[in-house]
Amino acid sequence: MSENTVIIENGLWKNNVALVQLLGLCPLLAVTNSAINGLGLGLATLATLVLSNTLVSLVRNLVRQEVRLPVFVLIIACIVTTIELVMQAWFYELYLVLGIFIPLIVTNCSIVGRAEAFASRNPVGPAALDGFMMGLGFLLVLLVLGSLREAIGAGTLFAQAELLFGPAAEGWKLTLFNDYGGFLIAVLPPGAFFGLALLIAGKNLIEERFAGTARALAAAPAH
Amino acid sequence: MSHLYSPFVTPSSSTNRMMLNVVIALIPGTLAYAWYFGPGVLVNVVFASALALALEAAVLLLRQRPLKPYLGDFSALVTAWLFALSIPMHSPWWLIATGIGFAMIAGKHLYGGLGFNPFNPAMIGFVVVLIAFPKEMTTWFAPAELTGQTLGLADSLRYLFGLGDNAQWDALTSxxxxxxxxxxxxxxxxxxxxxxxxxxxxxxxxxxxxxxxxxxxxxxxxxxxxxxxxxxxxxxxxxxxxxxxxxxxxxxxxxxxxxxxxxxxxxxxxxxxxxxxxxxxxxxxxxxxxxxxxxxxxxxxxxxxxxxxxxxxxxxxxxxxxxxxxxxxxxxxxxxxxxxxxx
Known part of the structure; x- marks a missing residue:
């Protein structure tokens, strides 16, 4: 397996930020009450991770060991501030919905975690790929959890897509069930915990199945 | 010859005796409830109990546990009964199913079954439906003394399965x-x-x-x-x-x-x-x-x-x-x- 495949596999599945490392849970649990909210925060986090991994990797040989963490934090804070300003300029409504969780990306442990564990020890190419894949893994979990909670809680999908994709997306809202009374608890905070727990359980179940198949294959007599 | 261990005085109680006592103690209050508010509460209790026993059996099968000792300890019945007494009368079947489902599966068996659950299962089920369905959970019926009438058994069953006519509710709820x-x-x-x-x-x-x-x-x-x-x-x-x-x-x-x-x-x-x-x-x-x-x-x-x-x-x-x-x-x-x- 090439190095890049390992990075991709780690980011999306094996070492997934949300499902395995369990990092960044505060925004993950708080904003995933709809698919679009989850996607919005996921994109912002993805952009932050790619940029921070790239910049940290670039300066990794210039920074002394003793002061590396303050430097990383400064870099991440600059990026998050920029993203916040960009969102205020072009996605103002979504910025209002996500609120405090955009500036709080700076405290998302996965970002400084990747900077320290990967970007500060690897060249720019792999570091950027790692940031992208870790961010994508986080984004996918946010999107799935947001969709799940929105579908169960309100019976819709992609409501308010225009916040992210502009006026053209106003008709994107899917109504899954007609006359759905709503299951409010899925949209409220308890639903976030139930949903994430189910996703983690699902991932573990799939892995167990795979491990079982692999064991069975290994145990089968070779022909 | 068998060995003897202390304590030599054994209590006569057991889980199913205790739970049976609780069920017996609930009967007068439940009958009084039906007397003042109509037989809808009995429909709630019977439906919730049947569902709880079925769910308990299903989860026990999934967990590969013996059915008889667990189903016979009346604990599922007590949970269902307390849940049914907490929710409004004439609740639809899916509300009861959601509550009982959360009570039995999330509240009890996910933690390891009776004896391992840190939270009261009936209250878990009740709080879930209370938060999830605010409209249904605030539709309460007035006592017969005030409205002069209550819904009969046939009407209660009809409302349970969502076939009733909600137009007449205004006269009955308060x-x-x-x-x-x-x-x-x-x-x-x-x-x-x-x-x-x-x-x-x-x-x-x-x-x-x-x-x-x-x-x-x-x-x-x-x-x-x-x-x-x-x-x-x-x-x-x-x-x-x-x-x-x-x-x-x-x-x-x-x-x-x-x-x-x-x-x-x-x-x-x-x-x-x-x-x-x-x-x-x-x-x-x-x-x-x-x-x-x-x-x-x-x-x-x-x-x-x-x-x-x-x-x-x-x-x-x-x-x-x-x-x-x-x-x-x-x-x-x-x-x-x-x-x-x-x-």
Whole structure:
């Protein structure tokens, strides 16, 4: 397996930020009450991770060991501030919905975690790929959890897509069930915990199945 | 020859005997409920019980546990019954199914089954539907004494399966006494003005206060048979009365009277049947007093300053959470053990 495949596999599945490392849970649990909210925060986090991994990797040989963490934090804070300003300029409504969780990306442990564990020890190419894949893994979990909670809680999908994709997306809202009374608890905070727990359980179940198949294959007599 | 081990005096109680006593103690109150409000409550109880037993059997099969000892211990029946008594009458089938599903699966079996659940399963189910379906969970029916009629058995079944005609509900539904208190106090009415409403009887609401008496009688039966100990009900009622009396003496025209608190909502049922759940309650004698008092206090706080009219379910769940801590700090001294010396 090439190095890049390992990075991709780690980011999306094996070492997934949300499902395995369990990092960044505060925004993950708080904003995933709809698919679009989850996607919005996921994109912002993805952009932050790619940029921070790239910049940290670039300066990794210039920074002394003793002061590396303050430097990383400064870099991440600059990026998050920029993203916040960009969102205020072009996605103002979504910025209002996500609120405090955009500036709080700076405290998302996965970002400084990747900077320290990967970007500060690897060249720019792999570091950027790692940031992208870790961010994508986080984004996918946010999107799935947001969709799940929105579908169960309100019976819709992609409501308010225009916040992210502009006026053209106003008709994107899917109504899954007609006359759905709503299951409010899925949209409220308890639903976030139930949903994430189910996703983690699902991932573990799939892995167990795979491990079982692999064991069975290994145990089968070779022909 | 078999070996003998201590203790040589074995208690005659067992899980299913205890649970059966609880079921027996619930019967008079449930019948009184049906008498004042119509047979809809019986439909709730029967449907919830059948569903709970079916779910219990299904989960036991999934977990590869023997069916007979677990199904025969009546605990699923008690959970279903308490849940059915907590929700409004004529609730649709899917509301009951959601509540019972959460109670049995998430509240009980995910933790490892009866004896391992940290929270009261019936209250888990109730709180889930209370938060998830606010509209259905605030549609309460008035007692027959006020409307002159209640829905019969056939109508109740029709509403259970969503086939009834909701147009006639306006004549039959009303706010519960606690709801009415809450909204009226919000409109700056005084207690004496509020009590002019035909909803109110001598202590609590018409109908409700008499059902509360029957829960009390069922509770006395539980005490006399040794199914529950006196600590939790006494501490819970005592602390509610104490704090309610304090605020009532300060402002008798702006706060509900202590007796109203005692005879309203889920207080009586909670004190004798819900808070005393042997699995989730504190187990040391002093711990039981602390646990009961904590629930009574929380009920008053949630009713007076929270966003829900009644707080028994939330109070019980919060106290369940505190149970390990309470038990830890109230361990009785073993006979002969000296108090630890302070350094």
């Amino acid at each position: 706010a519960t006494p606690l709801d009415h208190y809450r909204t009226s106090l919000g409109m700056d009415l005084t207690i004496s003005e509020i009590r002019q409403s035909p909803l109110f009887g001598d202590f609590g609401g018409v109908g409700w206060e008499w059902i509360a008496n029957w829960w009390f009688i069922g509770g006395v039966f539980l005490l006399l048979t040794g199914t529950i100990r006196w600590h939790i009900p006494v501490a819970m009622i005592g602390s509610l009365l104490a704090i309610a009396t304090l605020f009532w003496l300060i402002d008798p025209d702006g706060t509900a009277s202590p007796t109203f608190h005692l005879f309203s909502g889920g207080m009586m049922l909670g004190a004798f049947f819900i808070a005393t759940d042997p699995v989730t309650a504190a187990t040391t004698p002093r711990g039981r007093l602390v646990y009961g008092a904590l629930i009574g206090l929380l009920v008053y706080i949630i009713r007076s300053w929270g966003s829900f009219p009644d707080g028994v379910a939330f109070a019980v769940l919060l106290a369940n959470m505190a149970t390990p801590l309470i038990d830890y700090y109230t361990q009785p001294r073993v006979y002969g053990e000296l108090p630890e010396e302070e350094d």
